[in-house]
Amino acid sequence: xxxxxxxxxxxxxxxALGTCGVFMRRNLITILLSIEIMLNxxxxxxxxxxxxxxxxxxxxxxxxxxTVAAAEAAVxxxxxIALFRHRESxxxxxxxxxxx
Amino acid sequence: MLALIPLFxxxxxxxxxxxxxxxxxxxxxxxxxxxxxxxxxVSTMVVWQLAGLPADQRTIEQxxxxxxxxxxxxxxxxxxxxxxxxxxxxxxxxxxSLIHIYSTSYMHDEVDSEYARYFSYLNLFAAFMLILVLxxxxxxxxxxxxxxxxxxxxxxxxxxxxxxxxxxxxxxFVVNRxxxxxxxxxxxxxxxxxxxxxxxxxxxxxxxxxxxxxxGIISVATLLLFIGATGKSAQIPLYTWLxxxxxxxxxxxxxxxxATMVTAGVYMIGRNxxxxxxxxxxxxxxxxxxxxTALMAGTIGLVQxxxxxxxxxxxxxxxxxxxxxMGVGAFGAGxxxxxxxxxxxxxxxLGSGAVIHALHGEQDxxxxxxxxxxxxxxxxxxxxxxxAIAGVPGLAGFFSKDEILYExxxxxxxxxxxxxxxxSLLTATYMxxxxxxxxxxxxxxxxxxxxxxxxxxxxxxxxxHRQASDASHRPAKDELHRPATGALHRPAKDALHRPAxxxxxHDEHLHDAPPAMALALIVLAIGSVAAGYIGLPxxxxxxxxxxGWLRPSFTGAATLTAPEGAAPEAASAGEPETGSAAEAGxxxxxxxVTSSIVALLGIGIASFIWLKRRQIADAAAARLSGVYQxxxxxxxxxxxxxxxxxxxxxxxxxxxxxxxFDVKVVDGAVNGTAAIVSGGAAxxxxxQSGSVRAYAGGLFVGVVLILGYxxxx
Amino acid sequence: xxxxxxxxxxxxxxxxxxxxxxxxxxxMYSVLLLVASFGAMAGLFIQLDAxxxxxxxxxxxxxxxxxxxxxxxxLLNAPQEDALPYDHTHPxxxxxxxxxxxxxxxxxxxxxxxxxxxxxxxxxxxxGRSDASVVSSVxxxxxVLFERHVFAFEATSILILVAMVGAVVxxxxxxxxx
Numbered sequence: 001x002x003x004x005x006x007x008x009x010x011x012x013x014x015x016a017l018g019t020c021g022v023f024m025r026r027n028l029i030t031i032l033l034s035i036e037i038m039l040n041x042x043x044x045x046x047x048x049x050x051x052x053x054x055x056x057x058x059x060x061x062x063x064x065x066x067t068v069a070a071a072e073a074a075v076x077x078x079x080x081i082a083l084f085r086h087r088e089s090x091x092x093x094x095x096x097x098x099x100x
Numbered sequence: 101m102l103a104l105i106p107l108f109x110x111x112x113x114x115x116x117x118x119x120x121x122x123x124x125x126x127x128x129x130x131x132x133x134x135x136x137x138x139x140x141x142v143s144t145m146v147v148w149q150l151a152g153l154p155a156d157q158r159t160i161e162q163x164x165x166x167x168x169x170x171x172x173x174x175x176x177x178x179x180x181x182x183x184x185x186x187x188x189x190x191x192x193x194x195x196x197s198l199i200h201i202y203s204t205s206y207m208h209d210e211v212d213s214e215y216a217r218y219f220s221y222l223n224l225f226a227a228f229m230l231i232l233v234l235x236x237x238x239x240x241x242x243x244x245x246x247x248x249x250x251x252x253x254x255x256x257x258x259x260x261x262x263x264x265x266x267x268x269x270x271x272x273f274v275v276n277r278x279x280x281x282x283x284x285x286x287x288x289x290x291x292x293x294x295x296x297x298x299x300x301x302x303x304x305x306x307x308x309x310x311x312x313x314x315x316g317i318i319s320v321a322t323l324l325l326f327i328g329a330t331g332k333s334a335q336i337p338l339y340t341w342l343x344x345x346x347x348x349x350x351x352x353x354x355x356x357x358x359a360t361m362v363t364a365g366v367y368m369i370g371r372n373x374x375x376x377x378x379x380x381x382x383x384x385x386x387x388x389x390x391x392x393t394a395l396m397a398g399t400i401g402l403v404q405x406x407x408x409x410x411x412x413x414x415x416x417x418x419x420x421x422x423x424x425x426m427g428v429g430a431f432g433a434g435x436x437x438x439x440x441x442x443x444x445x446x447x448x449x450l451g452s453g454a455v456i457h458a459l460h461g462e463q464d465x466x467x468x469x470x471x472x473x474x475x476x477x478x479x480x481x482x483x484x485x486x487x488a489i490a491g492v493p494g495l496a497g498f499f500s501k502d503e504i505l506y507e508x509x510x511x512x513x514x515x516x517x518x519x520x521x522x523x524s525l526l527t528a529t530y531m532x533x534x535x536x537x538x539x540x541x542x543x544x545x546x547x548x549x550x551x552x553x554x555x556x557x558x559x560x561x562x563x564x565h566r567q568a569s570d571a572s573h574r575p576a577k578d579e580l581h582r583p584a585t586g587a588l589h590r591p592a593k594d595a596l597h598r599p600a601x602x603x604x605x606h607d608e609h610l611h612d613a614p615p616a617m618a619l620a621l622i623v624l625a626i627g628s629v630a631a632g633y634i635g636l637p638x639x640x641x642x643x644x645x646x647x648g649w650l651r652p653s654f655t656g657a658a659t660l661t662a663p664e665g666a667a668p669e670a671a672s673a674g675e676p677e678t679g680s681a682a683e684a685g686x687x688x689x690x691x692x693v694t695s696s697i698v699a700l701l702g703i704g705i706a707s708f709i710w711l712k713r714r715q716i717a718d719a720a721a722a723r724l725s726g727v728y729q730x731x732x733x734x735x736x737x738x739x740x741x742x743x744x745x746x747x748x749x750x751x752x753x754x755x756x757x758x759x760x761f762d763v764k765v766v767d768g769a770v771n772g773t774a775a776i777v778s779g780g781a782a783x784x785x786x787x788q789s790g791s792v793r794a795y796a797g798g799l800f801v802g803v804v805l806i807l808g809y810x811x812x813x
Numbered sequence: 814x815x816x817x818x819x820x821x822x823x824x825x826x827x828x829x830x831x832x833x834x835x836x837x838x839x840x841m842y843s844v845l846l847l848v849a850s851f852g853a854m855a856g857l858f859i860q861l862d863a864x865x866x867x868x869x870x871x872x873x874x875x876x877x878x879x880x881x882x883x884x885x886x887x888l889l890n891a892p893q894e895d896a897l898p899y900d901h902t903h904p905x906x907x908x909x910x911x912x913x914x915x916x917x918x919x920x921x922x923x924x925x926x927x928x929x930x931x932x933x934x935x936x937x938x939x940x941g942r943s944d945a946s947v948v949s950s951v952x953x954x955x956x957v958l959f960e961r962h963v964f965a966f967e968a969t970s971i972l973i974l975v976a977m978v979g980a981v982v983x984x985x986x987x988x989x990x991x
């Protein structure tokens with residue numbers, strides 16, 4: 001029997017990895033991918049807890065997370081395309097027009 | 101009915117103020133005079149009614165409405181007539197009417213709208229003065245007090261486009277204000293002590309008390325009130341505004357600064373006679389200041405060269421007499437002198453106005469002379485009034501001044517009596533110097549040209565627009581100007597030569613006073629002779645009816661409900677005790693003779709010097725030039741005030757309050773706030789680097805911190 | 814025994830794949846590795862008696878979203894991670910980032926682990942409380958979804974619609990722009 005905490009530790013590690021990626025990568029697409037990793041980690045947490053509490057709501061939330069992630073990915077990628085068209089670069093440091 | 105007395109002039113003010121522009125001179129001047137005459141008629145009726153009441157109930161009261169009702173502070177707008185107020189309203193309305201009539205002719209050269217403005221102010225002044233004397237409690241009196249101060253400012257600065265006039269107006273108002281401040285403090289002290297500000301109630305509360313020894317609260321309060329009176333009535337130390345007030349039109353000087361406003365202080369003390377009687381320390385101060393002022397002003401008046409200034413200092417001096425009387429407890433004598441002084445001083449001022457009018461604006465007596473031939477009415481009325489003020493027996497001034505001196509001597513204040521006699525001598529001398537220099541001899545043009553450095557001559561400008569060719573009231577450029585506060589001699593352009601040459605031509609064309617002016621002069625001259633007889637003292641066989649009439653006012657006996665104990669405690673109001681009537685009578689006669697001799701001596705000295713041997717005056721001036729300069733420059737009091745008070749205040753205001761506080765603290769706070777915000781923003785805006793990764797980094801740092809915080813807890 | 818092995822296998826795969834995702838220079842590799850990560854995640858889900866969600870994950874997430882990413886990467890011809898002009902090293906070697914970002918991540922893990930390990934109830938077996946039928950039944954899932962969460966369901970569908978429209982608008986080529 002696998003204890004719940006194992007799953008949660010995995011989830012934590014995945015989340016930290018996602019954070020790392022968001023923070024450290026200089027490619028917009030890779031940043032988006034890191035966000036997906038984080039969302040994935042959260043999914044794991046929900047399902048694990050749902051199984052633990054014998055509640056089906058855990059999985060239902062995962063549904064919605066996946067759906068919203070899809071929507072967010074779509075819009076995010078559209079933005080990346082638009083930005084790329086503008087600057088020919090995917091480096092977030094290239095977009096600093098909002099600098100004071 | 102009492103309310104009508106001030107209401108008539110108030111109505112005149114309203115009409116002239118709002119519609120004056122469209123009214124012709126005849127209408128606005130006539131209306132103003134008419135309302136004054138109406139007020140006089142009502143006053144006469146009221147006094148007649150008053151006289152019909154028994155002596156210890158001579159009060160008519162009318163409470164118009166409750167002005168302030170706040171817990172235990174209740175003030176009603178009460179008008180009250182008692183014997184003292186009766187005298188005052190007759191003086192104000194009677195002499196006021198005459199002056200209004202005189203002004204219709206005197207101010208004739210003004211533009212219609214200015215003419216109406218003048219009369220509106222004059223009526224307003226009369227209304228306020230009447231409120232002052234009819235007031236039944238301190239606040240109502242104070243309303244009138246402030247109001248006449250305001251009108252004084254408006255009228256002194258009537259020709260406000262001339263800087264010296266507007267400066268003089270401001271000076272009058274500010275100096276008055278200092279007195280008013282003390283007056284308010286006095287009122288507050290009285291309210292604290294007595295819980296009421298009604299005159300009669302205060303009198304009834306204070307009457308059974310023993311007079312204070314030392315400086316108790318009554319003395320403090322009355323002293324503060326007296327300081328207010330020094331401001332209003334031009335005594336030391338707040339008299340400096342009165343000579344400068346001669347910048348205003350001459351009828352204004354006659355009405356306000358001779359007959360009525362300046363007497364408000366004397367009236368106030370008379371009104372509170374019972375109160376003041378219980379503060380002997382204050383009365384001592386009053387008498388001392390009165391005597392000192394009388395003497396000082398007399399000395400200054402001796403050397404002045406402007407006809408109106410001599411009269412102004414004469415007014416200050418005579419007011420000193422009135423305060424001397426009040427200070428020694430002779431309240432009736434003080435009021436008597438107020439009443440006679442109103443007649444002859446107004447006559448003198450109006451006469452000088454007629455002279456100035458005839459000479460088209462000339463005011464320096466060194467440029468006059470020989471006017472006796474050309475201006476007979478003016479001359480004779482002026483002479484009669486001068487005899488009255490000098491104290492020649494038989495005329496009004498003699499009786500009133502003599503009564504003051506008698507009372508002073510009788511109360512034991514010998515030094516004050518000596519000062520009084522000395523001032524009497526000076527009065528006679530300077531007045532007749534004025535008469536002789538102005539009317540006798542030959543026409544001279546001795547006033548030096550303005551470039552003369554040795555004569556530091558303060559000259560008041562008046563009627564400066566009366567050049568025949570100049571119909572507008574822009575001040576003629578060719579009169580000597582003088583800044584109202586100091587004795588700085590600003591050489592004007594070639595002033596006195598032009599009118600001199602004009603005057604040579606006009607000597608033959610000098611016209612005496614026109615009918616309106618002459619009427620006023622004649623009536624006042626008659627008054628100067630006859631008015632004194634109601635105060636004819638016992639020693640000469642009279643009954644001194646005035647003193648008897650006034651006495652209930654000063655003993656608090658003239659109340660609506662005559663209290664039993666009040667009447668017998670008659671503080672002496674000018675009547676000798678019946679017990680020693682005989683020796684009192686002979687003392688009085690002796691003193692009378694003394695003062696007559698002094699008066700005649702003064703006239704004699706004046707005629708000797710200025711009629712026969714003018715060079716003596718000039719030689720004395722040259723030999724005692726230090727003293728002469730001191731007197732000519734009014735003991736440099738204005739300069740002293742300027743240096744000691746005005747200048748430090750100015751410096752403190754500029755350096756301390758303006759540059760120090762306003763700029764550094766207030767502006768500093770405002771600008772500093774902005775600077776702080778700006779500086780803070782400059783630092784904080786670096787957060788907005790535009791770099792998304794930096795924002796993300798910040799986000800995660802926050803997450804870690806919050807998580808850590810909750811775990812730690 | 815097998816369970817434990819499976820768990821460690823799948824979780825290991827997931828973590829390694831994710832680590833590689835954020836470590837790759839070429840975004841295409843990153844995307845593909847993420848697909849692998851999702852696959853392993855699906856395995857974990859199956860172990861948690863959530864077969865339906867696992868399959869959905871594969872179909873929707875790995876199958877659609879990741880393919881979308883792939884399309885975009887190929888469309889943009891996303892270059893290698895462009896280094897700063899002065900810096901030709903791998904991003905992970907960037908000194909400041911390495912220190913700071915790595916530190917953050919480590920901190921996060923430490924905190925979360927700390928939280929987990931200190932909570933007592935979590936050490937029980939995840940499946941020990943009840944049997945799997947409540948959770949794994951698709952019918953049950955559907956019933957709850959359409960009965961209790963129907964509003965969220967509808968709202969989410971609208972959300973997707975909006976996202977689609979938004980994506981089309983945002984990515985549209987402006988007239989006159991190459």
